[in-house]
Amino acid sequence: MKLVRPYPKQLPNVVQFHCSMEMTKFDIKNYLEKIYNIPIVDVRTNIKVGKFRKDYGKGYIVKDDDIKCAYIVLPKDMTFKYPDLFEGLKKEDEESMKSLDEAKKSFNDYLEKNKERTDVPSWFSI
Amino acid sequence: MHLLKLNRNIPKFQLWTRRYSHAVLHDENEYTDTPVYPPILDMSLQGRKLRERQSVHEKIRNLKTVEEKQIALNMPRYYGWKCVMFNKNRIPYNALPMVQCYTRTHFKTVNSLPDAYSETNPLAEQVVKETKSIIEDIIAVESENVRHIHNNPQEKSEEQLKEENITKNIVRQINRVICNKLADQLPHVLSAQIDYEPRHEAFWFVGGTDVPHNVIQWRKQYKWLHDRLEEPIDRPVQYIGTPHLAVRSQLPLKPIVPYEEATNPDFKVPKFTYVPESVGYYTEFRHGTNIPGFWPGDYDEFGLLSYHGRDHMLSRNESYGHEDNINALHSQALKSSFGWLLAQANYQGFTTYNDITYPLVTQTVITNAKLWSFYVYQMNTITMHNEQMDENPKHNICFGTTPLQLYDTIENGQVKGLNEDVLKMLVQFYLNAPEEREHDMKPYLGKDEQLIADIEDDNKRCWLESTYKHLVSNRPKHNLIPEIYLWERIYKIQHKTRFFEAKRRFFECGINPYKRRLNEHLPPYIPKALREYPRSKKKFERTYYPDV
Numbered sequence: 001m002k003l004v005r006p007y008p009k010q011l012p013n014v015v016q017f018h019c020s021m022e023m024t025k026f027d028i029k030n031y032l033e034k035i036y037n038i039p040i041v042d043v044r045t046n047i048k049v050g051k052f053r054k055d056y057g058k059g060y061i062v063k064d065d066d067i068k069c070a071y072i073v074l075p076k077d078m079t080f081k082y083p084d085l086f087e088g089l090k091k092e093d094e095e096s097m098k099s100l101d102e103a104k105k106s107f108n109d110y111l112e113k114n115k116e117r118t119d120v121p122s123w124f125s126i
Numbered sequence: 127m128h129l130l131k132l133n134r135n136i137p138k139f140q141l142w143t144r145r146y147s148h149a150v151l152h153d154e155n156e157y158t159d160t161p162v163y164p165p166i167l168d169m170s171l172q173g174r175k176l177r178e179r180q181s182v183h184e185k186i187r188n189l190k191t192v193e194e195k196q197i198a199l200n201m202p203r204y205y206g207w208k209c210v211m212f213n214k215n216r217i218p219y220n221a222l223p224m225v226q227c228y229t230r231t232h233f234k235t236v237n238s239l240p241d242a243y244s245e246t247n248p249l250a251e252q253v254v255k256e257t258k259s260i261i262e263d264i265i266a267v268e269s270e271n272v273r274h275i276h277n278n279p280q281e282k283s284e285e286q287l288k289e290e291n292i293t294k295n296i297v298r299q300i301n302r303v304i305c306n307k308l309a310d311q312l313p314h315v316l317s318a319q320i321d322y323e324p325r326h327e328a329f330w331f332v333g334g335t336d337v338p339h340n341v342i343q344w345r346k347q348y349k350w351l352h353d354r355l356e357e358p359i360d361r362p363v364q365y366i367g368t369p370h371l372a373v374r375s376q377l378p379l380k381p382i383v384p385y386e387e388a389t390n391p392d393f394k395v396p397k398f399t400y401v402p403e404s405v406g407y408y409t410e411f412r413h414g415t416n417i418p419g420f421w422p423g424d425y426d427e428f429g430l431l432s433y434h435g436r437d438h439m440l441s442r443n444e445s446y447g448h449e450d451n452i453n454a455l456h457s458q459a460l461k462s463s464f465g466w467l468l469a470q471a472n473y474q475g476f477t478t479y480n481d482i483t484y485p486l487v488t489q490t491v492i493t494n495a496k497l498w499s500f501y502v503y504q505m506n507t508i509t510m511h512n513e514q515m516d517e518n519p520k521h522n523i524c525f526g527t528t529p530l531q532l533y534d535t536i537e538n539g540q541v542k543g544l545n546e547d548v549l550k551m552l553v554q555f556y557l558n559a560p561e562e563r564e565h566d567m568k569p570y571l572g573k574d575e576q577l578i579a580d581i582e583d584d585n586k587r588c589w590l591e592s593t594y595k596h597l598v599s600n601r602p603k604h605n606l607i608p609e610i611y612l613w614e615r616i617y618k619i620q621h622k623t624r625f626f627e628a629k630r631r632f633f634e635c636g637i638n639p640y641k642r643r644l645n646e647h648l649p650p651y652i653p654k655a656l657r658e659y660p661r662s663k664k665k666f667e668r669t670y671y672p673d674v
Contacts, residue, residue, distance in 0.1 A: 008339045010404045013220070041445050042219050044406065052616050061621055071404075076220045076450075 001031065001070070005082045010071065012079040017070040021047075028070050042073035176513065183479040185674045190572030191581070192422045193594040195477055197644070198672040199329065199414055200597060204642035205607050206411045209329070209364035210402045212461050215281065215438055217454040218406030219446050225457040227398035228332050228363055229464040230510050231503075231522040233456060239551055240382050240502060240525050246557040250550045257303050261549065262533075262541040264299045265495065268292055269536055286437040289494055296495040297370045297433045298322065304556050314375050314559050319426040321372040324419030326432075328365040328465035330478040333512030334358045336399045360512050361402070362414060365465035369432040372419055372466075377560035378428040379487040381504055388485065388506035388520040395521055411607075415598040418469035422577050427473055429466050429488045431555050434458065436494050452528055455492055455499055459526055463490045463503035471508055475571035481509040481518070483569055489555045497529040500551050527551075586670045593670075608632050608639050645671040
């Protein structure tokens with residue numbers, strides 16, 4: 001079973017899983033209750049049709065596997081928020097992008113300044 | 127040839143000159159003492175669309191008869207609205223917040239009935255004393271000594287069916303006993319109509335909710351909608367229920383709280399924006415219907431009391447817990463009370479777009495013959511579509527009790543420990559006398575024509591009657607909705623692999639069958655032999671769809 005980001009937007013006490021096609025509602029309930037000690041009120045499942053896509057480089061159409069989605073309803077006073085896994089990474093990404101942007105800008109400035117004298121080396125200036 | 131041209135030009139010329147002279151005359155009166163400006167209109171796309179919708183609401187308001195308004199509500203959809211279904215058969219976990227928001231109801235749990243009922247106390251006690259022994263007998267006999275034979279339909283268990291049947295019989299008998307007791311003292315009980323398992327249906331729009339996934343996907347196709355992906359939409363809601371018994375009278379009940387209280391911010395209901403599917407409700411394509419258990423034209427058009435069963439509680443999961451079961455009962459009461467009142471309001475000429483101008487009240491009992499819960503519901507507003515959801519300051523109010531036990535056990539054919547207070551509450555519901563109101567009850571209906579039965583024109587009356595009845599029967603259309611086959615979805619819509627083929631299917635011609643309007647069909651053909659004498663070229667019969 002794989003915990004996934006709830007989509008479409010679900011109630012705060014609903015958790016969404018992708019699980020094996022063979023699992024029944026009872027299996028899902030027992031699995032979560034017995035192994036992870038999660039109080040479960042209700043389990044709803046549906047089977048999502050896999051995506052149809054053009055096979056890369058081949059051109060014909062193939063279908064991805066179907067997915068069984070399980071919506072676990074927790075007691076209404078409990079809430080579950082899907083963790084934002086890439087929060088720290090995003091910041092780092094932004095910082096590196098910033099420095100890259102600055103470098104690009106200074107290079108563009110340099111080009112702009114020297115566009116009239118293309119053959120002159122960079123050290124030759126006042 | 128030239129003459130002919132000249133001749134043709136002459137009238138035009140005259141028109142010109144006349145217009146011109148008129149303008150000159152008008153000039154003298156052009157100035158007024160205070161400047162008069164035309165209203166400033168919002169000319170953005172949203173503003174224009176809003177005005178369009180408002181003009182439709184105005185047109186529905188101006189329609190003269192009840193049935194025409196109902197047809198008008200369904201005009202935009204040939205194959206019906208995609209309704210969120212409020213059935214009583216299944217109540218999902220944690221249903222109350224959504225039902226409260228969708229019916230705009232503030233719910234108050236009380237231990238006894240509101241103060242308005244206190245004056246009928248002595249009479250109720252007397253009635254209870256006199257009818258107690260009969261009711262004990264009824265309960266004992268009906269619960270144990272009657273064998274019920276029923277074909278078991280798939281959706282209900284044997285246990286549920288048994289409870290349903292016992293409740294139905296006991297409710298009918300208790301109603302008969304109390305009515306017989308009170309009929310000679312109270313005229314409103316004598317003249318009241320009693321419906322067994324009537325058809326209660328109601329239809330309304332709820333706005334301000336989250337947009338479903340498929341709508342967002344549709345909006346993503348168009349660049350100009352990209353900044354409006356999350357703009358809320360109206361969700362049509364349909365309530366369908368059958369109470370065991372309903373009592374109605376010619377006059378409406380008195381309001382429980384004054385009408386001015388409706389705007390009280392204490393009664394504000396928290397907004398519930400999640401899609402109904404995430405709670406566990408489902409949707410269905412159907413025409414919206416508003417039926418309070420009778421057809422338009424009945425004299426007894428205000429509900430006093432309705433009894434609902436609670437056999438669906440047996441099919442609930444044990445893991446939901448006791449507290450949620452009680453909340454489920456509350457939500458059932460809110461749905462059924464609001465649904466019945468809304469249908470009654472529709473017969474008074476109000477619709478989900480045109481708000482009621484006075485409060486309506488009903489009383490609801492939910493019972494399985496042993497446990498009884500009592501609800502008093504006051505409806506103050508029915509508009510909650512997209513534009514009104516946040517702006518409408520009014521809210522509905524419901525007072526309700528938790529399930530109370532009428533008796534302890536049945537031993538040797540004798541009822542033990544009958545709780546007289548519970549019986550008294552029930553009798554007080556009957557004693558609550560309806561009253562004539564001083565204001566106009568049907569402000570949005572015509573003066574002479576309030577029903578289609580009042581229409582003089584035979585053709586129009588018959589056509590509207592049959593169309594209305596056919597519409598609310600919700601039978602499937604003769605031509606079902608066109609289908610997109612899976613291979614077409616894969617190879618023609620999702621991936622354009624067959625672009626060289628002739629585009630003949632409806633989705634290739636840009637036709638959206640769900641957007642087809644109700645009047646977009648050929649009217650019945652008139653055979654040549656039946657056409658008017660001498661020569662009539664009219665091939666098709668006339669239709670009388672309301673112009674909205």
